[in-house]
Amino acid sequence: MSLLIFNGIIVTLDENNNLFYPGYVFIDKNEIKSLNKGNPPSELFKEADKVINAKDKLIMPGLINAHTHAAMSMFRGLADDLPLETWLKDFIFPVERKLVDKDFVYWGTLLAGWEMIKSGTTCLADGYFFEDKAIEACKTLGLRGILAQGVLDYPTPDVPEPKKSLINAERFLKKWKDFSDLITPAIFAHAPYTCSSETLKKAKDITRNYNTFLFIHVAETQWEVEEIKKRYGVTPIYYLYHLGILDEKTILIHANWISDEEISIIADTGAGIVHNPESNLKLATGLSPIPKLLSKDIPVALGTDSAASNNNLNLFQEMDTAAKIHKGILLDPTIMPAKTVIKMTTTIPAKMFNLNTGCLKKGALADIIIIDLKHPSLFPLHNIYSLIVYSIKEAETVIVNGKIVMEKGKITSIDTKYIKEKIFQISEKIKKFLKLS
Amino acid sequence: MSLLIFNGIIVTLDENNNLFYPGYVFIDKNEIKSLNKGNPPSELFKEADKVINAKDKLIMPGLINAHTHAAMSMFRGLADDLPLETWLKDFIFPVERKLVDKDFVYWGTLLAGWEMIKSGTTCLADGYFFEDKAIEACKTLGLRGILAQGVLDYPTPDVPEPKKSLINAERFLKKWKDFSDLITPAIFAHAPYTCSSETLKKAKDITRNYNTFLFIHVAETQWEVEEIKKRYGVTPIYYLYHLGILDEKTILIHANWISDEEISIIADTGAGIVHNPESNLKLATGLSPIPKLLSKDIPVALGTDSAASNNNLNLFQEMDTAAKIHKGILLDPTIMPAKTVIKMTTTIPAKMFNLNTGCLKKGALADIIIIDLKHPSLFPLHNIYSLIVYSIKEAETVIVNGKIVMEKGKITSIDTKYIKEKIFQISEKIKKFLKLS
Numbered sequence: 064m065s066l067l068i069f070n071g072i073i074v075t076l077d078e079n080n081n082l083f084y085p086g087y088v089f090i091d092k093n094e095i096k097s098l099n100k101g102n103p104p105s106e107l108f109k110e111a112d113k114v115i116n117a118k119d120k121l122i123m124p125g126l127i128n129a130h131t132h133a134a135m136s137m138f139r140g141l142a143d144d145l146p147l148e149t150w151l152k153d154f155i156f157p158v159e160r161k162l163v164d165k166d167f168v169y170w171g172t173l174l175a176g177w178e179m180i181k182s183g184t185t186c187l188a189d190g191y192f193f194e195d196k197a198i199e200a201c202k203t204l205g206l207r208g209i210l211a212q213g214v215l216d217y218p219t220p221d222v223p224e225p226k227k228s229l230i231n232a233e234r235f236l237k238k239w240k241d242f243s244d245l246i247t248p249a250i251f252a253h254a255p256y257t258c259s260s261e262t263l264k265k266a267k268d269i270t271r272n273y274n275t276f277l278f279i280h281v282a283e284t285q286w287e288v289e290e291i292k293k294r295y296g297v298t299p300i301y302y303l304y305h306l307g308i309l310d311e312k313t314i315l316i317h318a319n320w321i322s323d324e325e326i327s328i329i330a331d332t333g334a335g336i337v338h339n340p341e342s343n344l345k346l347a348t349g350l351s352p353i354p355k356l357l358s359k360d361i362p363v364a365l366g367t368d369s370a371a372s373n374n375n376l377n378l379f380q381e382m383d384t385a386a387k388i389h390k391g392i393l394l395d396p397t398i399m400p401a402k403t404v405i406k407m408t409t410t411i412p413a414k415m416f417n418l419n420t421g422c423l424k425k426g427a428l429a430d431i432i433i434i435d436l437k438h439p440s441l442f443p444l445h446n447i448y449s450l451i452v453y454s455i456k457e458a459e460t461v462i463v464n465g466k467i468v469m470e471k472g473k474i475t476s477i478d479t480k481y482i483k484e485k486i487f488q489i490s491e492k493i494k495k496f497l498k499l500s
Numbered sequence: 501m502s503l504l505i506f507n508g509i510i511v512t513l514d515e516n517n518n519l520f521y522p523g524y525v526f527i528d529k530n531e532i533k534s535l536n537k538g539n540p541p542s543e544l545f546k547e548a549d550k551v552i553n554a555k556d557k558l559i560m561p562g563l564i565n566a567h568t569h570a571a572m573s574m575f576r577g578l579a580d581d582l583p584l585e586t587w588l589k590d591f592i593f594p595v596e597r598k599l600v601d602k603d604f605v606y607w608g609t610l611l612a613g614w615e616m617i618k619s620g621t622t623c624l625a626d627g628y629f630f631e632d633k634a635i636e637a638c639k640t641l642g643l644r645g646i647l648a649q650g651v652l653d654y655p656t657p658d659v660p661e662p663k664k665s666l667i668n669a670e671r672f673l674k675k676w677k678d679f680s681d682l683i684t685p686a687i688f689a690h691a692p693y694t695c696s697s698e699t700l701k702k703a704k705d706i707t708r709n710y711n712t713f714l715f716i717h718v719a720e721t722q723w724e725v726e727e728i729k730k731r732y733g734v735t736p737i738y739y740l741y742h743l744g745i746l747d748e749k750t751i752l753i754h755a756n757w758i759s760d761e762e763i764s765i766i767a768d769t770g771a772g773i774v775h776n777p778e779s780n781l782k783l784a785t786g787l788s789p790i791p792k793l794l795s796k797d798i799p800v801a802l803g804t805d806s807a808a809s810n811n812n813l814n815l816f817q818e819m820d821t822a823a824k825i826h827k828g829i830l831l832d833p834t835i836m837p838a839k840t841v842i843k844m845t846t847t848i849p850a851k852m853f854n855l856n857t858g859c860l861k862k863g864a865l866a867d868i869i870i871i872d873l874k875h876p877s878l879f880p881l882h883n884i885y886s887l888i889v890y891s892i893k894e895a896e897t898v899i900v901n902g903k904i905v906m907e908k909g910k911i912t913s914i915d916t917k918y919i920k921e922k923i924f925q926i927s928e929k930i931k932k933f934l935k936l937s
Contacts, residue, residue, distance in 0.1 A: 139879070140886035144823075144837035178876040285831075344828030345890075374890035375877045384821070386581075391781030392829070394722075400581035439615040440812045442576070442920065443927030449577035453782075453811035456893065483879065490880030 064112045064465065066090040068433065069103050071117025074447055076124055076409050076422040080402070082447060088122060090429040093244070093465035098423055113467075115460070117433055123451065124421050125185025125430035125461065126378040127412035130278070130316050130337040130366025132191045133200075134163070134171030136178065137489055138371035141497075147284070147346055155371065158493055159192075163220040168193040170485040172200035175376055177479060180204065180469045182377040183458035185430040186420065188314070188337070188366070188412075190251025190278050192221040198239055198246055204476050205468040207430060209416050210239075211251035211278050214266050216259050229265050236273040245464055247416070249276040254283070255299050256290050260306055267308040276312050276416070279303070282325075283317040284348045300325035309334045314415065316366070318356075319349030326352070330359045335415040338407070340384045341375075342368030354389055354398045364412035365404075378408050382452045401452040433460040501549045501902065503527040505870065506540050508554025511884055513561055513846050513859040517839070519884060525559060527866040530681070530902035535860055550904075552897070554870055560888065561858050562622025562867035562898065563815040564849035567715070567753050567774040567803025569628045570637075571600070571608030573615065574926055575808035578934075584721070584783055592808065595930055596629075600657040605630040607922040609637035612813055614916060617641065617906045619814040620895035622867040625751070625774070625803070625853065627688025627715050629658040635676055635683055641913050642905040644867060646853050647676075648688035648715050651703050653696050666702050673710040682901055684853070686713040691720070692736050693727050697743055704745040713749050713853070716740070719762075720754040721785045737762035746771045751852065753803070755793075756786030763789070767796045772852040775844070777821045778812075779805030791826055791835045801849035802841075815845050819889045838889040870897040 066089075073086035075098070083100035089107050090096065097107075108114060135155075142154035168191060179187060186207035189197055194212040201208045212235040213219060214228045222228045232250045239248035252258045252266045263279075270277045282288055282299045291299045300321055303309055309332035316337045318329070329336065336356055343350050356363050365385055367376045386404045390396050413421025420430040436442065440454050461469040468475055503526075510523035512535070520537035526544050527533065534544075545551060572592075579591035605628060616624060623644035626634055631649040638645045649672040650656060651665045659665045669687045676685035689695045689703045700716075707714045719725055719736045728736045737758055740746055746769035753774045755766070766773065773793055780787050793800050802822055804813045823841045827833050850858025857867040873879065877891050898906040905912055 137880060138882070140881070140883040140890065143883065143886040143890065144834055147833060150833075174876055174879075181876060341824060344824035345833065347827040347831045347833040349831065350828060370877075374886065377877065380817070384824075387778060387781035387821075388825070388828075390784040391787060391825070394784045394786065396587075396782065396784040397581055397583060439611060439618060439916070439919075440807075440814065442611075443574060443923050443930075444577070445575070445927065445931070446577040446580065449580040449811065453577065453580065479876070482876075486880050490882065493880075494882070 064092070065110060066113050066115070066462070066465065067103060067107050067111035068115045068117050068122055071120045071122045071433065072447065073098060073423065074121060074123040074451070075424060076405065077424045088423060088431065090462070090465050093428055095423060095425055095427050095429050097425060115433065119436050120459070121434040121436060121447070123432055123434070124409045124423055125432045125463065126183045126408040127186040127364065127416070127421065128179060128184045128367055128376065128378055129188045129364035129412045129415070130339055130368060131175065131187055131189050131376060132369040133175035133187065133189050133197060134168040134191050135369035135371040136175040136376070137167060137171040137486065137493065139374050141371065141493070143374070147348065154497065158496060159220055161496055162492055163192055165193050165196045167489055168196040169200050170482065170489060172197045173203065173477065173482050174486050175370065176200055176204040176206050177474055177482060178376045180206070180461050180474060181457055182379055183432040183434070183461065184376070184378050185432065185461060185463045186418065188278065188416065192219050194235060195238070198242070198248070201246065202243065204474070205463050205466055207245045207420070207463055209247040209249050209276055211249035211276065213251050213253060214262065215253045215257045216262055217257060229262065229269065232266065233269050236269065236275060240273060247275060249278065251278040254280040254287065255302055256287055263303070263308055264306055267313070270312065276314055277308065278314045278316060280316045281318055282320045285320055288320045298322070298325065300328055304328050304332065311335070317343065317348070317351065319343060319351045321351070326355060326359055326361070330361050335362045335364065337364050337366045338385065339366045339368040340388050341381055342372040344388070346372050350388065350392070353385070354393065357403065362411050362415050363407055364415055365407045377456060379456045382408055386452050401448040404452050405448060429462055429465040431462040432458040435459040501529070502547060503550050503552070503899070503902065504540060504544050504548035505552045505554050505559055508557045508559045508870065509884065510535060510860065511558060511560040511888070512861060513842065514861045525860060525868065527899070527902050530865055532860060532862055532864050532866050534862060552870065556873050557896070558871040558873060558884070560869060560871070561846045561860055562869045562900065563620050563845040564623040564801065564853070564858065565616060565621045565804055565813065565815055566625045566801035566849045566852070567776055567805060568612065568624055568626050568813060569806040570612035570624065570626045570634060571605040571628050572806035572808040573612040573813070574604060574608040574923065574930065576811050578808065578930070580811070584785065591934065595933060596657055598933055599929055600629055602630050602633045604926055605633040606637050607919065607926060609634045610640065610914065610919050611923050612807065613637055613641040613643050614911055614919060615813045617643070617898050617911060618894055619816055620869040620871070620898065621813070621815050622869065622898060622900045623855065623857065625715065629656050631672060632675070635679070635685070638683065639680065641911070642900050642903055644682045644857070644900055646684040646686050646713060648686035648713065650688050650690060651699065652690045652694045653699055654694060666699065666706065669703065670706050673706065673712060677710060684712060686715060688715040691717040691724065692739055693724055700740070700745055701743055704750070707749065713751055714745065715751045715753060717753045718755055719757045722757055725757045735759070735762065737765055741765050741769065748772070754780065754785070754788060756780060756788045758788070763792060763796055763798070767798050772799045772801065774801050774803045775822060776803045776805040777825050778818055779809040781825070783809050787825065787829070790822070791830065794840065799848050799852050800844055801852055802844045814893060816893045819845055823889050838885040841889050842885060866899055866902040868899040869895040872896040
């Protein structure tokens, strides 16, 4: 299918930060074939199978959510404002042990994916259990994803015997590695305190063999830093470095408690960082020194983390928070400017995950969002980058790999009423199990 | 007119935090006549002029935005990510001097009011120039407001001779004091560093004579604290205290840089505080120690500040940020729980401004919002207070003083296309003046 979008404000985020107003984008199959300012040549109108007039609309690259646990949307609001330990031990862990199964992950990921599409996300980096079902849900919705099977040295809902955790993860990579252009299977090693050194090294070896990514939560809390020091005599980043598992395909999630020396190590190895400010604030776990990381050219992408700790999966809102919070804490309104923050959901994660997306240019894959600017919070329009980071919250039409997955607010692939029914049934089970009214 | 809303989830925020699910509210003229759980008695269906079936919807008190400069929505995104001084001196002040007139304030306030209604705000506390026009705009939209005429010892767009600033403010109070049940005129003395001691004392005297409110920005930046110490030998709160102008009708905006002793003074005098976390973060001016203030039973309400420094007027988003930021900074996930934060936009500002609103109970004025829970970011529903603070962002139907001002997302009072046209014309003037492309 070919698609022509014209008469809109095109924010390319390409090397020259070209803005075309008005401008057009022509997509054939899954690729951007041409884009430019002004009106499209008349032959494109004839050639296109579908034409979208984007008058008063903004066209930009789809956003990339660099860290989430999609299926955990089922836990949204389940147990907020509690100490981290109470939240995990009395709520999340018991429910996961008892109720997380294939259905839970499939429907939970559909709910999360629906919310992400509504808020302009075209690609997610996800890590959870029964990740095969997360892949199926992304396939259903048409989302791009780096989907990582969870690995822990504890019994998990999908792998009751920890010994089999890595076997399951390798099976997962093998099964999905050639499944689809949109899906990159990966491994998510939960954290340095839940996986042994051996598990971490083996997990990294497996991902190296399959030329894919290893995600790991690291240095999220002060407790973790102390715990790793107790166990191994060094802080978490040093620990991972000495294990030999830091490289450009290791993605460090959070990295809240890190020293300047550790920042240099991260920069040297090329490892990527994912910053999840809303989750970090709400769980009160600490905040990564992002402006410092960016000044060392370390790739830092934004993630929403899960709806259990955020409580939304809206990357526009995450950009808003990321732009504001570091200014506020460092008392400097000039840091984390809008143009920098936009890259953290587009060009930076695209490069991090080896995706030919994240900007609009000839030859890039067509992951594109169209935003309606009618909402009163979106005008007047003095600065397009400020508008994107500080004001926009939703997309109207979302295109992934050249295919429209949402048109004018409506998901094209699946009956959302049916998702809601399924979610309701599972949430009733959770309430019953926890004896909530 | 009488209105029956039934079959919804009623969040009363009354003394017992009653939740009715399902429940109904019956409104006659501008007042809540009855509300309860279950289905309404059949006679109410006959009696009501209009009936709303709120299946799968949430009904709660309308939100109160305790600090904004509505007309400044015209400046949204005009000059972000800049040092405060550059922002004010190179952009905001020159444009204000040249372009802010009656039309600017009227149309800017309509734009702001439209955005606030969309996001569930039924009442605003506003302070700006040409505030007569802000009152007219609120009247047009049907919003409740405490609308305060700006007072400064510098030439302002509406009062070029500073000497006449207080005369103009008193004229304003006299003109509007009996105009409408929905409008409370007040005075907004800009700040301790822009108003002399004499101006502040006189402004307070005038508000005392008219039994109304004095708003003042105070202790917003470290610079201000040092400046006031230089001029008067004491910090800003001490200074205002010694002037004798702190009481229950003085509303302190920001109060970011305050000591424990100053907190005690505020508590003793009964003065209210308005916390604007998103503006404080974005301008990097500092952050008020809100959990400490709340622990001393000081009334703390939330404000969005203006769209020039936020860049939105969404109180739901402000609640989300307020709940997260203090947890994150104090590394304690249990502080600022959802139930506390909700009060900062409802019951607390209602009491602060002497309004019989902020909760749903028999005899209260009918300022009510209805929220559609269909959006994928709003389920499953495990906790209604978490949902309100961390997830909801928009209202579907808004009722102020018993009158529907927005129904199913449509403003009832004015053609929003016409607002947009006017805003566009004014924003073009701003661009031309600043020579922006």
